[in-house]
Amino acid sequence: MRLTPKTISAAIGGGLTIALVLAAGWVWVLEPRMNRSVADALGRGDYTLVATDGTTFTEDTLNGAPSAVFFGFTHCPEVCPTTLGDVAGWQDALAEDGEELRVFFVTVDPERDTEKVLGDYVSWVPGVVGVTGSRDEIDKAIRSFRVYAQKVPIEGGGYTMDHSAFVLLFDADGRLDEPISYGEDPARAMAKIRDLFG
Amino acid sequence: MFRPSIPALVLATLAFAAQAQTAETNTAPMPAVTEIGALEISAPFARATLPNQPVAGGFMTITNTGDADDTLVGVSSDAAGRSEVHEMAMEGDVMRMRELADGLPIPAGQTVTLAPGGYHVMFMDLAGPLEEGDGVDLTLSFEHAGEVSMTMPVLGRAATAAANGS
Numbered sequence: 001m002r003l004t005p006k007t008i009s010a011a012i013g014g015g016l017t018i019a020l021v022l023a024a025g026w027v028w029v030l031e032p033r034m035n036r037s038v039a040d041a042l043g044r045g046d047y048t049l050v051a052t053d054g055t056t057f058t059e060d061t062l063n064g065a066p067s068a069v070f071f072g073f074t075h076c077p078e079v080c081p082t083t084l085g086d087v088a089g090w091q092d093a094l095a096e097d098g099e100e101l102r103v104f105f106v107t108v109d110p111e112r113d114t115e116k117v118l119g120d121y122v123s124w125v126p127g128v129v130g131v132t133g134s135r136d137e138i139d140k141a142i143r144s145f146r147v148y149a150q151k152v153p154i155e156g157g158g159y160t161m162d163h164s165a166f167v168l169l170f171d172a173d174g175r176l177d178e179p180i181s182y183g184e185d186p187a188r189a190m191a192k193i194r195d196l197f198g
Numbered sequence: 199m200f201r202p203s204i205p206a207l208v209l210a211t212l213a214f215a216a217q218a219q220t221a222e223t224n225t226a227p228m229p230a231v232t233e234i235g236a237l238e239i240s241a242p243f244a245r246a247t248l249p250n251q252p253v254a255g256g257f258m259t260i261t262n263t264g265d266a267d268d269t270l271v272g273v274s275s276d277a278a279g280r281s282e283v284h285e286m287a288m289e290g291d292v293m294r295m296r297e298l299a300d301g302l303p304i305p306a307g308q309t310v311t312l313a314p315g316g317y318h319v320m321f322m323d324l325a326g327p328l329e330e331g332d333g334v335d336l337t338l339s340f341e342h343a344g345e346v347s348m349t350m351p352v353l354g355r356a357a358t359a360a361a362n363g364s
Contacts, residue, residue, distance in 0.1 A: 074250055124248065155299060164293075166291045183315070
């Protein structure tokens with residue numbers, strides 16, 4: 001084929017068309033599918049845990065009403081009490097609209113956080129249920145929610161836990177909506193939560 | 199428009215501080231500043247614990263007015279089975295906790311703050327719950343200045359600093 005202005009412009013046009021089709025495929029098909037799979041998959045798994053209200057906590061628990069999931073432990077000097085304090089504030093604000101968020105405080109330290117210990121620990125915040133279980137089942141949940149939890153030995157004996165400190169928000173269909181970071185601006189956190197009830 | 203002058207602001211702040219001091223003295227009598235050698239320890243507080251919370255954080259400000267470095271090497275308290283100086287740090291969304299095996303340096307001429315989100319005294323194996331209005335007696339050990347005892351007021355669960363406690 002001879003390179004004439006006509007064939008060159010045709011080639012450029014063809015190239016542009018292919019690029020456009022690929023871009024459109026990425027924007028409208030592949031990228032949403034990847035996002036959807038993350039939002040759909042997060043929290044999904046075959047863990048079976050014990051909730052402190054006497055129910056069983058599985059992936060199906062997330063369905064039916066908006067919920068928040070936080071991973072923590074009772075031997076936690078700051079992040080966990082502060083987060084529960086934040087949750088109490090959110091519930092106060094939601095109560096004005098007659099709403100209540102289901103909040104699951106899942107322990108990353110099931111060896112020490114028994115049902116009894118955890119139940120009392122969360123008892124003072126409305127709508128909060130503690131979740132514990134065997135080490136294996138908790139580990140399954142940690143993987144399913146893609147959180148980080150690591151035991152850190154303390155020199156004088158015992159251990160503490162490093163862990164993800166965000167609150168994961170799920171919509172009424174059990175799909176991940178978005179996380180609230182530790183120490184996030186209260187107004188922004190509240191806007192994210194109200195979004196779930198929209 | 200009312201524009202407060204700097205001296206007025208200073209006076210107002212002092213008046214407020216004095217008032218806060220009086221209020222605090224009524225419940226937990228203790229000096230505003232505890233001194234040991236060249237070190238000044240101020241604004242100590244702990245947060246009230248949640249039900250079954252077996253650990254607690256203690257906070258304070260330590261100023262080294264001298265010209266030699268010092269190190270906070272130990273803490274002891276009857277309120278807890280073990281008391282250590284730890285550092286909390288957020289790495290992205292992950293909270294990491296570290297003990298300071300070599301103690302917490304208090305460099306000459308500098309102020310080191312133990313505050314929520316950073317350095318803190320970690321009280322472990324608490325003898326009982328810390329309730330708002332209580333005081334925790336503790337002894338700090340410094341490498342050079344030696345030991346000093348003080349009472350740390352227990353403020354509300356969400357207290358972020360001694361001045362705006364409860």
